[in-house]
Amino acid sequence: MSIRHGLLALLERGPMYGYQLRAAFEESTGTTWPLNIGQVYTTLSRLERDGLIRPLPENDGGQRPYEITDPGRSELAEWFATPISRTDRPRDELAIKLALALTTPGVDVRAVVQTQRTATMRALQEYTRLKSRETDVADLPWRLVLDAMIFQAEAEIRWLDHCEASVMRYPPATPNPSSAKPTLAATPPRWIRRIPNTAR
Structure with a gap:
């Protein structure tokens, strides 16, 4: 909006x-x-x-x-x-952050996931507490906004669980700096090439 x-x-x-x-x-x-x-x-x-x-x-x-x-x-x-297009919405900073964490040396990806999960769980608990208050019909607009935030938080937690399971199943390869050949126009990683331009 x-x-x-x-x-x-x-x-x-x-x-x-x-x-x-x-x-x-x-x-x-x-x-x-x-x-x-x-x-x-x-x-x-x-x-x-x-x-x-x-x-x-x-x-x-x-x-x-x-x-x-x-x-x-x-x-x-x-x-x-x-209708609101997916490309009209803000970029998903969390998805980009985790994608970069996978390719940044020295970053504990599971720690990043756990930190985010803890914060999202706290937010979800607060949203749920707010929703449990007695309300009347006049409160319907903000309750619908609150429901959207609850659904988004629940979906984010499920996605973080999926990310953690994927990292455990497919640990990222450790890059070898000595074998890297710097170029002026390096080819982007395969996972970046798969993302539509509108999402970058």
């Missing part, structure tokens, strides 16, 4: 100013995505520049609210109707 479209969705509810938008955004995502107020106003400036929102007169408190325009509604409707 981009901040751009998140703010458009909030403005579809009605005019708001920067601090209201930040509070509504964090409330809608269960405070799992904290926003800097600077990010909010920078995004508002770009949305205004693109004609997707327009400023309204300042209120009594000196705050300037914004409202969504018809082009803004069209872009928001298109965003809701378009």
Whole structure:
């Protein structure tokens, strides 16, 4: 979810100013995505520049609210109707970290896996604790975000278990520095060549 479209969705509810938008955004995502107020106003400036929102007169408190325009509604409707592509999501830093750990001399890959598993387990326990609280229908948006985080943490733990089993079954070969021949355009390792360009 981009901040751009998140703010458009909030403005579809009605005019708001920067601090209201930040509070509504964090409330809608269960405070799992904290926003800097600077990010909010920078995004508002770009949305205004693109004609997707327009400023309204300042209120009594000196705050300037914004409202969504018809082009803004069209872009928001298109965003809701378009699936999120895997290539549009952030790169998986953990997968890259473990891949590099396998080829970096002196790194204990199993220790890296265990450290990450411990941290992910703690996060999963915290998410589960939050979910166990009594809630009402009004809390459904943030509960769905929380469910997504729980599922992602569970999947990450399963993947880390798989990584550890694979490392034990197929320990990486120790590189021999003396046999390496430096070149200006070295051929990338086979595992890198298999990754689509959009994932790098």
